[in-house]
Amino acid sequence: MQRILLAFLLIPALAATAQQKHTISGTVRDKNSGEVLIGATVSIMELSRSGSISNSYGFYSISAPAGNYTLITSFSGYRSDTMIISLNKDLLRPVQLLQTNSELQDIVVSTTKKNANVTNPVAGVQKLSVSEIKSIPVIFGERDVLKTIQLLPGIKSAGEGNSGFYVRGGGADQNLVLLDEATVYNASHLLGFFSAFNSDAIKDLTVYKGAMPAEYGGRLSSVVDIKMNDGNNQSYHVSGGIGLIASRINIEGPIVKNRGSFIISARRTYADVFLKLSPDSSINSNSLYFYDLNAKANYKIDDKNRVYLSGYFGHDNFGLGTTFGIGYGNSTGTARWNHIFNSRLFSNTSLIYSNYNYDIKINSGNNDIIIKSSIKDWALKEDLQYYINNNNKINFGFNTIYHTFAPGILDASDSSSFNSIKVPNKYALENAVYVSHEYTPFDALKLDYGFRFSAFSVVGPGNFYTYDSAGTAIDTATYKSGQFVKTYFNVEPRFSASYQLNKTSSLKASYTRNVQNLHLLSNSASSSPTDIWIPSSLNVKPEIADQVSLGYYRNFKDNQYEFSAETYYKKLQNQIDYKNGAQLNVNENVESELLYGIGRAYGLELYLGKKYGRLTGWLSYTLSRTERKINGINNDNWYAAKQDQTHNIAVVGIYKLNKKWTFSANWVYNTGNAVTFPSGKYEVNGQTTFYYTERNGYRMPAYHRLDIGATMVGKKTAKWESDWTFSIYNVYGRENAYSIRFQNDPNDPSKTQAVQTALFRWVPSVTYDFKF
């Protein structure tokens, strides 16, 4: 351990002994809006290996010996920029790029690094940048980034009516979803039909499927890092869309021209209007709506300092008649400060507040009760990037989060039969320090390796119980406020490498360890917003995942086609499940109901994408398996996890017919989830009851559907742009099984039968989008 730290300290010394170099640095922006561009490639034409990729705040830094050079900046969806520079001291050169016209085909520019998918050392990454987000397919009437990533290999939808998604066999709680650095606990609305993000306001989305860089931590399976737009700092614009299911509006503009801007995006659905149209009386008295609001402001104090303030508020409401209702929502607030120390050292400091809460209302006669639960986080994050030279970059920093869990409050009215109960709060402090090195030892090899040191501390005040394996409390310890009860230390090595076989193909390998200290308990076969988050404790250990992956990446026809084949193996420790009949809500002793074990997941992901031309799109296929072995379940044997889907296929196509019309279509197929079905039956308590043998030994029927969409561009003037989008979800109306129940045949009680419920067949949608 000490030798590795020593090696890191030597690197700057080595750099200093090299030939005297100067640095060009600056921020890459969109010329018309002032938005910083993330992931643009800036390089010196005359020097090989002189590329720098602009970071999350648009910052780049390149070193070179004194001389005259041509600086080239390129970014997908934009015209490349060329700048002549005379380098004899450190220079500050901001870059401004113009968006390409959508009709023009970018065929030129031989130095453009469009093979970033081949050269990027980090394996298992998918990225959607600003121009790609505009051309994703329409699903359920919306262009939704979270739905789109579920069409990529290794990322699976949790299915209709379920929130969340699964990455490489991991659970729905194992994905870290970040919106401008704040954690979003439940990234979906309306039971998974819509994501919590208004795609109008999103600039960049990167998904790490396991090999995440050391700056990220806290969840086992993936990181979805979403960056919002900053807002046009040149002129005011309003844009939005009015649709059958939801409407949205976006307002942005300068605070001070060229120095600061703001953006506000809001969205609301009125899906309940459709429920009221249903003739089925068990549906039409229900309410179902959500709204969300993103607000952001930023201001450039001077060339070296910039501050941001952003907030997100989202809420869902779901009600069955007057008797039952669920409300839940996320709110986050972030304050950030970018500071450029010098042309080589960039810093970002963030102060983050995050709140996730839900309440369940039950109103039956004199029994009105509300069950509430929430998580509040305060976090401080410091990230530094040190650009030593063009072959060495060090990222380091720390992150500290203070969590407050309110696991369950039952509020009963005075006349109610119920007693009010408050399960005591739980508190935890999550700390991490990381350092990583992006290193190019020679042209063909790029490394990205590092360590994350994490410490999770369970903190008082409270009573802490220790349970034996039968669930009986064998010890109680009382701690005061701020006292440390237990700390779990973990070292998480992260290692990624890409080796370029030639200009168009590469091999990538990675090994990573991830640790997760927040666990989602879900007492249902489907995930729901009322599932409970609990922290690691005296009884619940941190979950640990070790993943290795190996991939082959190849581009064809001058980077028009991208192909990749990647295989992974993941080992999971300290996985959690629950005893039969566990009481998870409002239960102070919920930890006595838990069972523990291990898991493993492995698979092969194939991807073929066409990036340019009239027709773009991709084919994605994943073959995989994910299993668990929990003490006390399935006789301690391995069983398929619910989200195990052997085959997963997506075919996506977007066709630009002409200036006016664009068509999109996507077809998805997956093997059904693993599920527990009966293998016999008997009579008890006067009822036919079913007999179960193994856990998850059966499969739901296969799921497949086709969606199509068409966008028609309307009249376009200097002041007003608009378009109409039409789409049909599930074009051939397949009844995809949501659940399968077993019961006596109502027409012949001497027999039993299986009954399938499917949710949505054809769902048409029309949206009118405008911008001025």
Place this chain on the structure above:
Amino acid sequence: MYSCTKVIQVNLNDSSPQTVIEGNITDSAGPYTVQITRTVNFSDANVFPAVSGALVSITDTTAAIVDTLAETSPGIYTTHIIQGVPGHTYHLYISASGKIYTASSTMPMSVPLDSVTFRHEDNFGKKTIFGVVNFQDPIHVPNQYNFTEYINGKRLNKFVFAFDDQFVDGKYNSQALFTDSAYIKVGDTLAIKMDCIDKPVYNFFKTLQNATNGNNFQSASPANPLTNISNNALGYFSAAATSTKQGVAN
């Protein structure tokens, strides 16, 4: 456009027959019965074979009385002398087809059901009548209850209403027994039997409720109900303090 249901064919595996035991002792006058049957495969008819010729005995360990049950009809074994008394513990012993099954249940103190009233809801677009049980829960004592409804003398078999006092300790309860549609019409006589049961028997009915009431949002991964009988038997053995009240739906 909205949800639809249909009957489908599912290929389910067969399983070897398992023993199902259902035994009930109450504080009403005896005799009491224990029924032993077997499971069948899903595709078979709902005819559940009785297990005959078993040796069944129940011991009241508090009163030190041992009763050997007689098979009065196929698979049904009846007591002679044992009485159900609140506070007493009863042990069940069965020897059937070379296997031994045992269970134990303690009858809780009696909590009386005061009355049956009715609640009218206008949910789901139509008027539905639900039965309401009214009783006082004893404070500072863990209590578990199981309710059974009889409409015009006929038992309503589709639902399990198992309930404990975790959230209502010491309160006067007026709880509606919710069903998924209208079973009670105006003018019907609704009788509700309230059984006060011990924790292991409550766990059986609670997990049976999870498995059968078919509530899609909170349905846990299906599993066999938690039994208080040994040796992989299905079913339960219950000693319950019981009371029944009825009312006419208005």
